Amino acid sequence: MSAFVIDAFEFSRLKERREGDVSIADMARLSAESVNKSASLHWTLQGGADSLNHPQLILTVSGEIELMCQRCMTPLKFAVESESVLILAKTDERADEIDILLADDTVDVIVGSKAMNVMELIEDEALLAIPLAPKHDICPGNAVLDDLMSTKKASPFDVLKGLKQ
Template sequence: MEAILIDAFEFCRLGESRTGEFAVADFPRLVAELAVPSGVIRWTLTGGKHTLGYPQLTVTVTGAVQLMCQRCLTPYEFAIDVESVLVLAQDEVAADELEASLDDESLEVIAGSRQFGVTDLVEDEALLALPVSPRHDVCPEPSQQASPVGGSKAPSPFGALKDWKR
């Protein structure tokens, strides 16, 4: 996958907009969090100005990914659907100062650049959308196919230890 770079300040000044999609498998940090590295992430990036005149990016990220349920340890589909408003500052120090002065929880202030990585931004937003502890709303019933033939109880993994002790 080729990285998409923009001049973030010029993008905002001109009020440009871009859309696209990436394969989930193209995001190594996201894949590390998933049960199955399949699917597509769609994104839209729109430049503009904050009401106080600061450059602002609005990023929307949507798609479906397969997470591992922490309760039943089976994969399930999780829908990503986020929109973030990012106010741009010249550097990290200015971003911290601007964030403190805006005092608005709905905004995030980041350092912009002339070589701003859209690909990284989309992956970051997808990662931030993932739940801390992924799980089904209601876990599925254990499958009848998972039980041994004849309905007998599966041997305990500790049974071998008991025999070994003798």
Template sequence: MQNGDAEVWLDFAIDAQGRREIRGRLTAELQLLCRRCLSPMPQSVESEFLLGMVSSDALAASLPSTHEPVLVEDEQLNLLAMIEDELILSLPQVVYHDEADCAVSRDQLSSGESAESVSDSPAENPFEVLKQLKGKT
């Protein structure tokens, strides 16, 4: 579940080389799910971008590295899809509450025996049974 409001500022221009470009800034206050407890938590997202409007992959390849290409088909640009893409690209990979604020404790995150209890007992040799069967104890 991801929801919230976003503010977007877009400036459409033609640069000195005649390329159509979009300079933009996006800010959003979102509710994203914590990956530990799966409860919603507030997350601020900000992004600034510079897009070059192109009509083909060949033109996209000729854009300078400062521009990200955005494909314009039949002289129309889907602004909502473009903004959604920019918002998705600005999302953090993973989101966690601070450990003190999370409903899932550190103990609940660990599984099995702790490293201390495992290291106290010597590891059993899986071939010990075969050794005993052969009578070479």
């Protein structure tokens, strides 16, 4: 994965904005989950501050990734549409303090750095957006499986009853 490194605090202070596309093949962990490695995701990163003046990053990731359906083992297209508000802290202890202060599940408090790899943030965001066990609502081409499921099997008790007679 090609690194895109920022000083997270300076990026937030200057309210910078960057966006781009990244190939799924360039993200090892996400690539391992994907059937189609040639697809890409679009991302946007916006710096700023929250209402209490904590530095923050707003990361959006969107696109389509093909996952393997865990029911029928065929590809499943999954739309990634994710936005995260990341409040920056200088230390783990300060991150915990801010998290308690905000008491808001819609934001994540993370430890920022002067050398933050944005591509890792993007990959993390995409991984959190995909389901743990992806499944089609209705699996395609499962007529044979549907027939097997609808065929009534003889009850073991009916078989025993037949043997008694």
